[in-house]
Amino acid sequence: MTVQQRPSTLKSMPGSPGLPLIGNSLKFARGTMVASHDWWDRYGAVSWTNAVGQRWINVEGPDACGAVLQDRDKVFDASGWSLLIGPFFKRGLMLLDGAEHHRHRRIMQEAFTSERLAGYLTPMNETIGRGLDAWSPGALQFYAAIKQLTLDLATRTFMADDIGAESQRVNTAFSDSVRAATAFVRVPLPGLRWTRGLAGRRLLEEYLRPRIAAHRAAEGTDLFSALCHARTDDGEQFTDDDIVNHMIFLLMAAHDTSTITLTTMAYYLARYPEWQERCRQESLALGSDALDYGDVDKLASLDLVMKESMRLVTPVPGVPRRASRDTELLGFHVPAGAYLAVHLWGIHHMKELWPNPERFDPERFAPDRREDKVHRYAYLPFGNGVHKCIGMYFGGLEIKAVMHQLLQRFRLEVAPGYRMPLDWVSLPRPKDGLPVRLVPLHARMAG
Numbered sequence: 473m474t475v476q477q478r479p480s481t482l483k484s485m486p487g488s489p490g491l492p493l494i495g496n497s498l499k500f501a502r503g504t505m506v507a508s509h510d511w512w513d514r515y516g517a518v519s520w521t522n523a524v525g526q527r528w529i530n531v532e533g534p535d536a537c538g539a540v541l542q543d544r545d546k547v548f549d550a551s552g553w554s555l556l557i558g559p560f561f562k563r564g565l566m567l568l569d570g571a572e573h574h575r576h577r578r579i580m581q582e583a584f585t586s587e588r589l590a591g592y593l594t595p596m597n598e599t600i601g602r603g604l605d606a607w608s609p610g611a612l613q614f615y616a617a618i619k620q621l622t623l624d625l626a627t628r629t630f631m632a633d634d635i636g637a638e639s640q641r642v643n644t645a646f647s648d649s650v651r652a653a654t655a656f657v658r659v660p661l662p663g664l665r666w667t668r669g670l671a672g673r674r675l676l677e678e679y680l681r682p683r684i685a686a687h688r689a690a691e692g693t694d695l696f697s698a699l700c701h702a703r704t705d706d707g708e709q710f711t712d713d714d715i716v717n718h719m720i721f722l723l724m725a726a727h728d729t730s731t732i733t734l735t736t737m738a739y740y741l742a743r744y745p746e747w748q749e750r751c752r753q754e755s756l757a758l759g760s761d762a763l764d765y766g767d768v769d770k771l772a773s774l775d776l777v778m779k780e781s782m783r784l785v786t787p788v789p790g791v792p793r794r795a796s797r798d799t800e801l802l803g804f805h806v807p808a809g810a811y812l813a814v815h816l817w818g819i820h821h822m823k824e825l826w827p828n829p830e831r832f833d834p835e836r837f838a839p840d841r842r843e844d845k846v847h848r849y850a851y852l853p854f855g856n857g858v859h860k861c862i863g864m865y866f867g868g869l870e871i872k873a874v875m876h877q878l879l880q881r882f883r884l885e886v887a888p889g890y891r892m893p894l895d896w897v898s899l900p901r902p903k904d905g906l907p908v909r910l911v912p913l914h915a916r917m918a919g
Protein backbone atom coordinates (compact mmCIF):
# COMPACT_ATOMS: atom_id res chain seq x y z
CA MET A 473 0.00 0.00 0.00
CA THR A 474 1.22 3.52 -0.60
CA VAL A 475 0.47 6.98 0.68
CA GLN A 476 -1.56 9.04 -1.81
CA GLN A 477 0.84 11.00 -3.96
CA ARG A 478 0.62 14.29 -5.75
CA PRO A 479 3.74 15.08 -7.83
CA SER A 480 4.39 12.12 -10.13
CA THR A 481 8.16 12.51 -9.86
CA LEU A 482 8.07 11.44 -6.23
CA LYS A 483 8.51 7.82 -5.17
CA SER A 484 5.72 5.73 -3.66
CA MET A 485 6.07 5.59 0.08
CA PRO A 486 6.14 2.03 1.44
CA GLY A 487 4.32 1.12 4.62
CA SER A 488 1.49 -0.85 6.18
CA PRO A 489 -1.56 0.08 8.25
CA GLY A 490 -1.17 -2.45 11.10
CA LEU A 491 -4.32 -4.01 12.63
CA PRO A 492 -7.80 -2.99 11.46
CA LEU A 493 -9.12 0.08 13.32
CA ILE A 494 -6.29 0.40 15.84
CA GLY A 495 -3.38 0.18 13.41
CA ASN A 496 -0.11 -0.08 15.35
CA SER A 497 -1.46 1.70 18.44
CA LEU A 498 -0.60 -1.20 20.74
CA LYS A 499 3.00 -1.27 19.56
CA PHE A 500 3.02 2.49 19.93
CA ALA A 501 1.65 2.35 23.49
CA ARG A 502 4.19 -0.31 24.47
CA GLY A 503 6.98 1.71 22.94
CA THR A 504 8.01 -1.15 20.66
CA MET A 505 7.51 0.98 17.57
CA VAL A 506 10.23 3.42 18.37
CA ALA A 507 12.79 1.03 19.87
CA SER A 508 13.04 -1.40 17.01
CA HIS A 509 14.57 -1.74 13.55
CA ASP A 510 11.40 -3.19 12.02
CA TRP A 511 10.51 -0.23 9.89
CA TRP A 512 14.04 0.40 8.71
CA ASP A 513 14.59 -3.28 7.86
CA ARG A 514 11.28 -3.62 6.04
CA TYR A 515 10.84 -0.29 4.33
CA GLY A 516 13.99 1.83 4.67
CA ALA A 517 14.26 5.48 5.66
CA VAL A 518 10.69 6.69 5.07
CA SER A 519 7.52 4.62 5.53
CA TRP A 520 3.99 5.03 6.82
CA THR A 521 1.68 3.36 9.32
CA ASN A 522 -1.38 4.10 11.47
CA ALA A 523 -1.26 4.62 15.26
CA VAL A 524 -3.27 6.51 17.91
CA GLY A 525 -5.87 7.49 15.34
CA GLN A 526 -3.34 9.09 12.98
CA ARG A 527 -1.37 8.30 9.85
CA TRP A 528 2.31 8.37 10.90
CA ILE A 529 5.38 8.60 8.73
CA ASN A 530 8.31 6.71 10.23
CA VAL A 531 11.56 8.59 9.72
CA GLU A 532 14.61 6.34 10.07
CA GLY A 533 18.35 6.70 9.64
CA PRO A 534 20.59 9.76 9.81
CA ASP A 535 19.74 11.32 6.42
CA ALA A 536 16.00 11.36 6.89
CA CYS A 537 16.11 12.21 10.62
CA GLY A 538 18.67 14.96 10.00
CA ALA A 539 16.56 16.46 7.20
CA VAL A 540 13.42 16.59 9.34
CA LEU A 541 15.15 18.00 12.41
CA GLN A 542 17.19 20.56 10.47
CA ASP A 543 14.01 21.52 8.64
CA ARG A 544 15.62 23.91 6.16
CA ASP A 545 12.27 24.77 4.51
CA LYS A 546 10.59 25.41 7.88
CA VAL A 547 7.84 22.94 7.12
CA PHE A 548 7.98 20.45 10.01
CA ASP A 549 6.42 21.90 13.14
CA ALA A 550 6.35 20.61 16.70
CA SER A 551 2.60 20.08 16.85
CA GLY A 552 3.32 16.35 16.84
CA TRP A 553 4.35 16.93 20.46
CA SER A 554 1.07 18.76 21.15
CA LEU A 555 -0.80 15.71 19.87
CA LEU A 556 1.07 13.45 22.30
CA ILE A 557 1.69 15.58 25.38
CA GLY A 558 -0.13 18.89 24.70
CA PRO A 559 -2.77 18.55 27.43
CA PHE A 560 -0.08 17.93 30.04
CA PHE A 561 2.80 20.10 28.87
CA LYS A 562 1.01 22.80 26.90
CA ARG A 563 3.03 25.82 25.87
CA GLY A 564 6.29 24.28 27.06
CA LEU A 565 9.18 25.49 24.88
CA MET A 566 9.34 22.27 22.87
CA LEU A 567 5.66 22.64 21.90
CA LEU A 568 6.04 26.15 20.48
CA ASP A 569 6.88 26.98 16.88
CA GLY A 570 8.19 29.68 14.57
CA ALA A 571 8.68 33.25 15.81
CA GLU A 572 7.01 32.52 19.14
CA HIS A 573 9.34 29.60 19.81
CA HIS A 574 12.32 31.74 18.84
CA ARG A 575 11.26 34.53 21.21
CA HIS A 576 10.67 32.20 24.16
CA ARG A 577 13.90 30.32 23.52
CA ARG A 578 15.87 33.60 23.52
CA ILE A 579 14.42 34.55 26.92
CA MET A 580 14.93 31.07 28.34
CA GLN A 581 18.53 31.00 27.18
CA GLU A 582 19.22 33.52 29.96
CA ALA A 583 18.52 30.75 32.48
CA PHE A 584 21.17 28.47 30.91
CA THR A 585 24.27 30.69 30.70
CA SER A 586 27.49 29.28 32.18
CA GLU A 587 27.20 31.71 35.12
CA ARG A 588 23.73 30.35 35.86
CA LEU A 589 24.91 26.73 35.50
CA ALA A 590 27.78 27.36 37.91
CA GLY A 591 25.23 28.87 40.33
CA TYR A 592 22.95 25.80 40.10
CA LEU A 593 25.85 23.47 40.94
CA THR A 594 26.18 24.56 44.59
CA PRO A 595 22.63 23.58 45.68
CA MET A 596 22.88 20.56 43.38
CA ASN A 597 25.99 19.33 45.21
CA GLU A 598 24.38 19.84 48.63
CA THR A 599 21.24 17.98 47.60
CA ILE A 600 23.25 15.11 46.12
CA GLY A 601 25.33 14.84 49.30
CA ARG A 602 22.24 14.79 51.52
CA GLY A 603 20.44 12.36 49.23
CA LEU A 604 23.34 9.91 49.17
CA ASP A 605 23.71 10.14 52.97
CA ALA A 606 20.36 8.39 53.13
CA TRP A 607 21.47 5.49 50.91
CA SER A 608 22.41 2.39 52.92
CA PRO A 609 24.91 -0.23 51.83
CA GLY A 610 23.42 -3.45 50.48
CA ALA A 611 20.52 -4.07 48.14
CA LEU A 612 19.01 -1.06 46.39
CA GLN A 613 16.34 -0.57 43.72
CA PHE A 614 18.46 1.91 41.82
CA TYR A 615 15.80 3.45 39.58
CA ALA A 616 13.46 4.43 42.43
CA ALA A 617 16.35 5.78 44.52
CA ILE A 618 17.85 7.87 41.72
CA LYS A 619 14.41 9.12 40.64
CA GLN A 620 13.84 10.40 44.16
CA LEU A 621 17.25 12.06 44.10
CA THR A 622 16.68 13.73 40.70
CA LEU A 623 13.27 14.92 41.89
CA ASP A 624 14.86 16.43 45.00
CA LEU A 625 17.47 17.99 42.72
CA ALA A 626 14.78 19.42 40.47
CA THR A 627 12.80 20.94 43.29
CA ARG A 628 15.91 22.30 45.02
CA THR A 629 17.77 23.55 41.92
CA PHE A 630 14.67 24.61 40.05
CA MET A 631 12.64 26.11 42.87
CA ALA A 632 14.92 26.45 45.90
CA ASP A 633 12.20 24.48 47.68
CA ASP A 634 12.42 21.54 49.98
CA ILE A 635 9.09 19.96 49.20
CA GLY A 636 9.49 17.20 51.79
CA ALA A 637 6.06 15.69 52.44
CA GLU A 638 4.73 16.90 49.07
CA SER A 639 7.48 15.11 47.18
CA GLN A 640 5.46 11.93 46.63
CA ARG A 641 2.47 13.84 45.28
CA VAL A 642 4.61 15.98 42.93
CA ASN A 643 6.60 12.96 41.78
CA THR A 644 3.40 11.07 40.98
CA ALA A 645 2.04 14.11 39.13
CA PHE A 646 5.15 14.21 36.90
CA SER A 647 5.12 10.50 36.17
CA ASP A 648 1.40 10.51 35.41
CA SER A 649 1.76 13.44 33.01
CA VAL A 650 4.69 11.85 31.17
CA ARG A 651 3.18 8.38 30.92
CA ALA A 652 -0.12 9.80 29.64
CA ALA A 653 1.70 10.78 26.44
CA THR A 654 1.59 7.23 25.09
CA ALA A 655 -1.88 6.38 26.44
CA PHE A 656 -3.80 4.06 24.18
CA VAL A 657 -7.23 5.49 25.10
CA ARG A 658 -7.01 9.26 24.87
CA VAL A 659 -10.23 10.42 26.55
CA PRO A 660 -10.70 11.63 30.15
CA LEU A 661 -12.49 8.59 31.59
CA PRO A 662 -11.95 7.72 35.28
CA GLY A 663 -8.93 5.56 36.10
CA LEU A 664 -7.25 5.90 32.69
CA ARG A 665 -3.65 6.86 32.10
CA TRP A 666 -4.85 9.94 30.14
CA THR A 667 -7.05 11.14 33.05
CA ARG A 668 -4.26 10.69 35.57
CA GLY A 669 -2.04 12.82 33.32
CA LEU A 670 -4.57 15.67 33.35
CA ALA A 671 -4.85 15.50 37.13
CA GLY A 672 -1.05 15.58 37.35
CA ARG A 673 -0.94 18.78 35.28
CA ARG A 674 -3.52 20.45 37.56
CA LEU A 675 -1.56 19.55 40.65
CA LEU A 676 1.66 20.98 39.21
CA GLU A 677 -0.08 24.26 38.30
CA GLU A 678 -1.54 24.55 41.80
CA TYR A 679 1.86 23.91 43.26
CA LEU A 680 3.77 26.46 41.14
CA ARG A 681 1.47 29.45 40.61
CA PRO A 682 1.31 30.63 44.24
CA ARG A 683 5.12 30.55 44.39
CA ILE A 684 5.74 32.97 41.48
CA ALA A 685 5.46 36.21 43.47
CA ALA A 686 8.13 35.15 45.94
CA HIS A 687 10.49 34.12 43.15
CA ARG A 688 9.93 37.39 41.28
CA ALA A 689 10.63 39.37 44.47
CA ALA A 690 13.93 37.68 45.33
CA GLU A 691 17.10 37.33 43.21
CA GLY A 692 17.51 33.60 43.84
CA THR A 693 20.01 31.35 42.08
CA ASP A 694 17.41 28.71 41.23
CA LEU A 695 15.95 28.09 37.76
CA PHE A 696 12.48 29.34 38.79
CA SER A 697 14.00 32.71 39.79
CA ALA A 698 16.10 32.72 36.61
CA LEU A 699 12.91 32.37 34.51
CA CYS A 700 11.16 35.07 36.57
CA HIS A 701 14.03 37.49 35.95
CA ALA A 702 15.12 36.41 32.45
CA ARG A 703 15.08 39.38 30.09
CA THR A 704 16.58 39.72 26.63
CA ASP A 705 18.58 42.79 25.56
CA ASP A 706 15.42 44.20 24.00
CA GLY A 707 13.52 43.80 27.29
CA GLU A 708 11.41 40.71 26.46
CA GLN A 709 10.41 38.63 29.49
CA PHE A 710 7.99 35.88 30.55
CA THR A 711 4.43 36.37 31.90
CA ASP A 712 3.23 34.42 34.96
CA ASP A 713 1.47 31.94 32.66
CA ASP A 714 4.64 31.47 30.62
CA ILE A 715 6.57 30.75 33.80
CA VAL A 716 4.11 28.09 34.99
CA ASN A 717 4.06 26.45 31.56
CA HIS A 718 7.83 26.50 31.15
CA MET A 719 8.49 25.30 34.68
CA ILE A 720 6.18 22.30 34.29
CA PHE A 721 7.79 21.43 31.00
CA LEU A 722 11.34 21.94 32.26
CA LEU A 723 10.77 19.84 35.36
CA MET A 724 9.55 17.03 33.15
CA ALA A 725 12.24 17.49 30.49
CA ALA A 726 15.03 17.48 33.07
CA HIS A 727 13.76 14.87 35.47
CA ASP A 728 13.05 11.74 33.47
CA THR A 729 15.88 12.18 30.99
CA SER A 730 18.50 12.56 33.73
CA THR A 731 16.97 9.69 35.69
CA ILE A 732 17.16 7.25 32.80
CA THR A 733 20.68 8.34 31.85
CA LEU A 734 21.93 7.89 35.41
CA THR A 735 20.17 4.51 35.61
CA THR A 736 21.75 3.32 32.37
CA MET A 737 25.17 4.55 33.47
CA ALA A 738 24.82 2.78 36.83
CA TYR A 739 23.85 -0.42 35.05
CA TYR A 740 26.82 -0.40 32.69
CA LEU A 741 29.27 0.74 35.36
CA ALA A 742 28.12 -2.16 37.55
CA ARG A 743 28.44 -4.59 34.63
CA TYR A 744 31.85 -3.27 33.62
CA PRO A 745 33.80 -2.79 36.89
CA GLU A 746 36.93 -1.73 34.99
CA TRP A 747 35.04 1.31 33.65
CA GLN A 748 33.61 1.98 37.08
CA GLU A 749 37.08 1.99 38.59
CA ARG A 750 38.44 4.19 35.83
CA CYS A 751 35.71 6.79 36.45
CA ARG A 752 36.18 6.55 40.22
CA GLN A 753 39.92 7.16 39.96
CA GLU A 754 39.28 10.31 37.90
CA SER A 755 36.85 11.56 40.52
CA LEU A 756 39.20 10.77 43.39
CA ALA A 757 42.02 12.58 41.56
CA LEU A 758 40.01 15.82 41.74
CA GLY A 759 40.40 15.69 45.53
CA SER A 760 36.95 16.96 46.46
CA ASP A 761 33.78 15.19 47.41
CA ALA A 762 31.52 17.63 45.52
CA LEU A 763 32.13 18.51 41.90
CA ASP A 764 33.61 21.92 41.15
CA TYR A 765 32.29 23.67 38.03
CA GLY A 766 35.85 24.13 36.73
CA ASP A 767 36.53 20.39 37.03
CA VAL A 768 33.61 19.06 34.96
CA ASP A 769 35.70 18.55 31.83
CA LYS A 770 38.31 16.59 33.79
CA LEU A 771 35.89 13.67 34.21
CA ALA A 772 36.76 12.43 30.72
CA SER A 773 35.93 8.74 31.27
CA LEU A 774 32.61 9.57 32.88
CA ASP A 775 31.84 11.70 29.84
CA LEU A 776 32.55 8.71 27.53
CA VAL A 777 30.34 6.47 29.67
CA MET A 778 27.54 9.04 29.64
CA LYS A 779 27.66 9.35 25.85
CA GLU A 780 27.71 5.59 25.32
CA SER A 781 24.85 5.11 27.80
CA MET A 782 22.71 7.67 25.95
CA ARG A 783 23.49 5.90 22.69
CA LEU A 784 22.54 2.46 23.98
CA VAL A 785 19.45 3.58 25.91
CA THR A 786 18.44 6.79 24.17
CA PRO A 787 16.50 8.72 26.84
CA VAL A 788 14.20 10.34 24.25
CA PRO A 789 13.96 7.47 21.73
CA GLY A 790 11.92 9.40 19.20
CA VAL A 791 10.55 12.87 18.51
CA PRO A 792 7.39 13.76 16.57
CA ARG A 793 6.86 16.45 13.94
CA ARG A 794 4.00 17.45 11.62
CA ALA A 795 4.17 18.70 8.05
CA SER A 796 2.53 22.13 7.98
CA ARG A 797 2.23 21.96 4.15
CA ASP A 798 2.87 19.51 1.32
CA THR A 799 6.54 18.73 1.13
CA GLU A 800 9.11 16.14 0.15
CA LEU A 801 11.44 13.93 2.20
CA LEU A 802 14.25 11.99 0.49
CA GLY A 803 12.16 11.93 -2.67
CA PHE A 804 8.87 10.89 -0.98
CA HIS A 805 5.81 13.09 -0.96
CA VAL A 806 4.74 14.12 2.56
CA PRO A 807 1.22 15.53 2.57
CA ALA A 808 0.25 18.58 4.61
CA GLY A 809 -0.91 17.55 8.09
CA ALA A 810 1.05 14.26 8.16
CA TYR A 811 2.64 13.35 11.48
CA LEU A 812 6.22 12.12 11.45
CA ALA A 813 8.01 9.99 14.05
CA VAL A 814 11.75 10.70 14.01
CA HIS A 815 13.46 7.58 15.37
CA LEU A 816 16.53 8.70 17.33
CA TRP A 817 16.99 5.30 19.04
CA GLY A 818 17.18 3.60 15.65
CA ILE A 819 20.05 5.78 14.44
CA HIS A 820 22.05 4.98 17.58
CA HIS A 821 21.77 1.24 16.95
CA MET A 822 22.38 1.07 13.22
CA LYS A 823 25.05 -1.42 12.23
CA GLU A 824 25.60 0.74 9.15
CA LEU A 825 26.91 3.50 11.46
CA TRP A 826 28.22 1.87 14.62
CA PRO A 827 30.59 -1.12 14.66
CA ASN A 828 29.09 -3.76 16.95
CA PRO A 829 26.25 -1.42 17.94
CA GLU A 830 24.89 -3.40 20.94
CA ARG A 831 28.29 -3.55 22.63
CA PHE A 832 29.04 -1.17 25.52
CA ASP A 833 32.19 0.50 24.24
CA PRO A 834 32.60 4.07 25.59
CA GLU A 835 35.95 4.42 23.80
CA ARG A 836 34.06 4.72 20.52
CA PHE A 837 33.58 8.39 21.55
CA ALA A 838 37.28 8.88 22.43
CA PRO A 839 39.18 11.51 20.36
CA ASP A 840 41.09 8.88 18.35
CA ARG A 841 37.90 7.05 17.29
CA ARG A 842 34.94 9.45 17.32
CA GLU A 843 32.58 6.95 15.73
CA ASP A 844 29.81 9.51 16.24
CA LYS A 845 31.46 11.60 13.51
CA VAL A 846 30.79 8.96 10.84
CA HIS A 847 27.73 10.97 9.86
CA ARG A 848 26.62 14.47 10.85
CA TYR A 849 23.40 13.02 12.30
CA ALA A 850 24.72 9.72 13.66
CA TYR A 851 24.42 10.76 17.30
CA LEU A 852 21.40 12.81 18.34
CA PRO A 853 20.48 12.14 21.99
CA PHE A 854 19.67 15.83 22.39
CA GLY A 855 17.98 16.21 19.00
CA ASN A 856 19.04 18.78 16.42
CA GLY A 857 17.83 21.96 14.76
CA VAL A 858 15.84 24.73 16.44
CA HIS A 859 14.43 22.45 19.14
CA LYS A 860 17.80 20.95 20.13
CA CYS A 861 17.83 20.43 23.89
CA ILE A 862 18.39 23.74 25.69
CA GLY A 863 19.26 21.82 28.89
CA MET A 864 21.99 19.54 27.52
CA TYR A 865 24.77 21.18 29.54
CA PHE A 866 22.55 21.42 32.59
CA GLY A 867 21.69 17.72 32.23
CA GLY A 868 25.33 16.70 31.73
CA LEU A 869 26.35 18.74 34.76
CA GLU A 870 23.72 17.17 36.99
CA ILE A 871 24.52 13.64 35.82
CA LYS A 872 28.25 14.09 36.37
CA ALA A 873 27.75 15.81 39.74
CA VAL A 874 25.68 12.82 40.93
CA MET A 875 28.06 10.17 39.61
CA HIS A 876 31.12 12.01 40.95
CA GLN A 877 29.80 11.76 44.52
CA LEU A 878 28.20 8.35 44.14
CA LEU A 879 31.31 6.61 42.82
CA GLN A 880 33.44 7.99 45.63
CA ARG A 881 31.05 6.62 48.24
CA PHE A 882 29.98 3.26 46.85
CA ARG A 883 30.93 0.47 44.53
CA LEU A 884 27.97 -0.57 42.35
CA GLU A 885 27.39 -4.26 41.67
CA VAL A 886 24.80 -6.27 39.77
CA ALA A 887 24.25 -10.03 39.94
CA PRO A 888 26.46 -12.06 37.56
CA GLY A 889 24.85 -12.33 34.14
CA TYR A 890 22.24 -9.68 34.96
CA ARG A 891 20.77 -7.79 31.97
CA MET A 892 18.54 -4.77 32.54
CA PRO A 893 15.06 -5.32 31.00
CA LEU A 894 13.50 -2.14 29.62
CA ASP A 895 9.96 -0.85 29.67
CA TRP A 896 9.44 1.49 26.69
CA VAL A 897 6.13 3.02 27.74
CA SER A 898 6.77 6.78 27.50
CA LEU A 899 10.51 7.11 28.15
CA PRO A 900 12.60 3.96 28.69
CA ARG A 901 13.06 2.65 32.24
CA PRO A 902 14.05 -0.65 33.84
CA LYS A 903 11.12 -3.04 34.23
CA ASP A 904 12.65 -4.47 37.39
CA GLY A 905 13.83 -1.15 38.88
CA LEU A 906 17.51 -2.14 38.37
CA PRO A 907 18.41 -4.10 41.52
CA VAL A 908 22.01 -3.29 42.53
CA ARG A 909 24.23 -3.86 45.54
CA LEU A 910 25.95 -0.85 47.09
CA VAL A 911 29.33 -1.59 48.65
CA PRO A 912 30.60 1.29 50.80
CA LEU A 913 34.08 2.61 50.05
CA HIS A 914 35.97 3.60 53.14
CA ALA A 915 38.66 5.59 51.39
CA ARG A 916 36.13 8.35 50.67
CA MET A 917 37.54 11.86 50.88
CA ALA A 918 36.15 14.37 53.36
CA GLY A 919 34.35 17.59 52.41
Ligand code: HEM
Nearest residue numbers: 565566725726729787788791853854855859861862863867
Ligand atom coordinates in the same frame (compact mmCIF):
# COMPACT_ATOMS: atom_id res chain seq x y z
C1 HEM B 1 20.08 13.44 29.49
C2 HEM B 1 19.34 14.50 29.51
C3 HEM B 1 18.48 15.02 28.38
C4 HEM B 1 18.17 14.48 27.16
C5 HEM B 1 18.63 13.16 26.59
C6 HEM B 1 17.30 15.42 26.49
C7 HEM B 1 16.79 15.24 25.21
C8 HEM B 1 16.11 16.22 24.50
C9 HEM B 1 15.70 16.11 23.12
C10 HEM B 1 15.91 14.90 22.23
C11 HEM B 1 15.09 17.27 22.78
C12 HEM B 1 14.57 17.66 21.39
C13 HEM B 1 13.11 17.43 21.22
C14 HEM B 1 12.64 17.73 19.81
O1 HEM B 1 13.41 17.97 18.90
O2 HEM B 1 11.42 17.70 19.59
C15 HEM B 1 15.08 18.11 23.95
C16 HEM B 1 14.52 19.36 24.01
C17 HEM B 1 14.44 20.10 25.16
N1 HEM B 1 15.01 19.81 26.38
FE1 HEM B 1 16.12 18.21 26.81
N2 HEM B 1 17.09 16.48 27.31
C18 HEM B 1 17.79 16.28 28.48
C19 HEM B 1 17.86 17.12 29.57
C20 HEM B 1 17.21 18.32 29.67
C21 HEM B 1 17.28 19.19 30.81
C22 HEM B 1 18.13 18.91 32.04
C23 HEM B 1 16.48 20.26 30.54
C24 HEM B 1 16.20 21.47 31.36
C25 HEM B 1 16.79 21.78 32.49
C26 HEM B 1 15.92 20.06 29.21
C27 HEM B 1 15.07 20.92 28.57
C28 HEM B 1 14.69 20.81 27.25
C29 HEM B 1 13.88 21.80 26.57
C30 HEM B 1 13.30 23.08 27.16
C31 HEM B 1 13.72 21.35 25.26
C32 HEM B 1 12.94 22.04 24.12
C33 HEM B 1 13.88 22.96 23.39
C34 HEM B 1 13.18 23.72 22.29
O3 HEM B 1 12.12 23.31 21.84
O4 HEM B 1 13.72 24.76 21.89
N3 HEM B 1 16.39 18.87 28.71
N4 HEM B 1 15.72 17.45 24.98
